Amino acid sequence: MAGAPLEAKRQMTKIFERNLQGKPGLHAFIAGVSTYEHLPGGGPEKATLGDLKLAQLDGTARTAHAIYEWLKKADDDGRLPLPLASVRLLLSPSAGEANLNGIADACTWDKFTKDLNAWRKDARHAKSITFFYFAGHGLARWKGDSVLLMEDFAKPEVPGGVYGRAVDTKHIVEGMAPPVNAAFTIARNQLYFVDACRTSVSTLNKYKTKEAPEPWFNPIEASGVDDRSCPILYGSVPGDTAKLLPGNKTLFSEALLDCLDRLAATGPDKDHKQWHVTTRTLVDAMESAIAAVNKKYVHLGADQSYMPDGQNKTFTIVNLTAPPEVDVEVTVDPEVAVPVVGIDIRDKQLQPVRFIQPGQLAYPYHDRLKAGLYKFSATLLQAHDAYQPYESLECVALPDFPWTAKVTV
């Protein structure tokens, strides 16, 4: 890996930096806000915008930190397509996230905008990749809008009006467009993850057309040729909320990380010797991942949504070190035959992989296999006039694989 990481004099916000000597790298900007100073339950200086009914959060700072940890690990494992060049991390932890105190600067508007501008400056190599993740409260002034609320949102008497301490997602994305002046370039591969709600708050309806202040220090000129790939993945559809497991992390992040580690993987090709995740496979796989997360937490009323946006010219986000594991469900038809049927799973060289005896697992049988070709066989453990063995060659592929042993004569 080119360049050694800078140690020690850790700047609070630029939590990681590697000197790549002018070569392209991955520049990350991650922010997680759980504590809101001026919302109910926050500090003594309350917002003067009426009853906002926005609660303090417990989990969004943890989520942001988890995303940072994932990036670091992926970099350590050599899975990223480019070396991790820098990570800026802003965290406003809740009382329940006290273990995150002191790791990074708080995500105030001033800190956020300062780092945003520095991040853009760092990401000036055209072949670099940028990675943006925000977890916290979000609002929509109209359907389709997305405004990110910083820790000091609704601070009384600040310049910029009601959204003076908020950032318009569109401003961020627009500001990262290639500038007109060809002397200044910017990373052409950009990722945006907006893990925040897109609902409106009735108290703020009268401010529907108010603008949030530009987060960029220098006025943004109209862009040059915008040939970026800049997919935006929203953790909520317009008008919906993003969901958080109290004391845990957001459902969107759980789905996203499963995709990046497994569910969105695609096999080797002429440019990749390994399984890998691209921006296209990620967008396509997120629906399945979100559905799986909702199913997992259905008892908690989980109803997470997701929506992609932006322009998406495919590029690689992360490589895998092995073929991904696929959820497999095995059933027997007819079900009454289950007690007399064993399931034999072998790889394409017919080497044994698994044998499921009746009663060994809860029925229907669930397991995980690495993606690939397998021979599935249903064998009769005792002779039966009504049943016969059944087998087939199958491709176990993402997102999941169901197989039914049809043993009726």
Place this chain on the structure above:
Amino acid sequence: MKSELVFSFPTNRLLNLDVPLEIRDENMGLVAQTLASQSVKVTPGTYIVTASLPAGQRVVRIVEAKKKREEVTLAVLERQESPHEWREIGHYFASPRAQRAEHMVQAAVDVRGLESLETRPSVTATLRVFGGNFLAGKKKPLAVGFRREHFDRDVAHLRCKPAKELRYVQMLQAGRPAVNIALPISKLGCTIAVHREPDRYWIEVYPENPQANLILGYTRNHKLQPQVTVAEGMLRDKFEDPIAAAVGAYALLRAGELDRLHHWTENLARYFVWLPDGAAIRGEHLARMGKHAEALQSFLDVFKRGLPVFSEGIRFTHDRLRSYCGRDASPKVKTALQSLQRFIPYLDFEKAVTTFTGSNPTAPDDAVVKRLPAKDKLDLAKLFT
């Protein structure tokens, strides 16, 4: 000797559709990406052919390529098949909402049987049709003129004829806001699927052009499929079907494939002045090329034509005008933006085809309908008898 793999779908609706396919070897390495209408030559061996349809149905076929020509039938998994041939358009291309509705109905039938399934809504609902430039405050009632083609207990399909003008279908049902949906018609018509549930009706529209329907289906389901060559062809063939051309152009913009737009977006905007999407697409193309002054003029043309047929066109127009308003606060730009902003709170951006609420399509709102119109309407209950 190479083996030629030739693909086909077993169902009429999918036949000849350019569904993207991946061909992988037995180690899951990618051998080729192609479209279902094109054959692929491979060395003899074992291959896995996969495809994903817009509504999520999967095709996975293991093929032993031994002969000079191997016919590969791309059947979806048995449990994912459409219940009827005529329902394929909804089944394989439907939005997540339509899929959920279908699953709920099927689950109810599985549990309680057909006879016990009561889907007769307790409300009445009607359809009306409007033309006109809603952005300019102009609406023109039109004759409904749909023909029922198929129906069963919970879905009826209506055929909407071609027309070279903007048209919106409006559904009114008591107790709910009126819903206006753009009709993606030009030289070809479209299908309107009317769904009925115990307490409501709702509708979804599908363009008649099968390739446009395919790409729109992927868009509805938040999927990006590698169909850039197909999308490019649709834009090139704009004189055959400008609506399909618009669908193709939006797909290319989504994929960041600016080179494949060529100068064709200029022609789409110039030669189809009734189609607002042409102006919106041209505007977005110019903006992506850094030609912002020209882009602004193109976006302002949208307002001379009307509300774009596809919601992506509205989003492009709105977002760019907001951005340009910040730099150029001319009254003309502000007025245009304000006329569009009236619609924004009532638009459903999850829908690929422009959908918004309001009994008066020039003055959108979310007021519930209290009384249904007496004339110029189509009573939806009659569709299911």
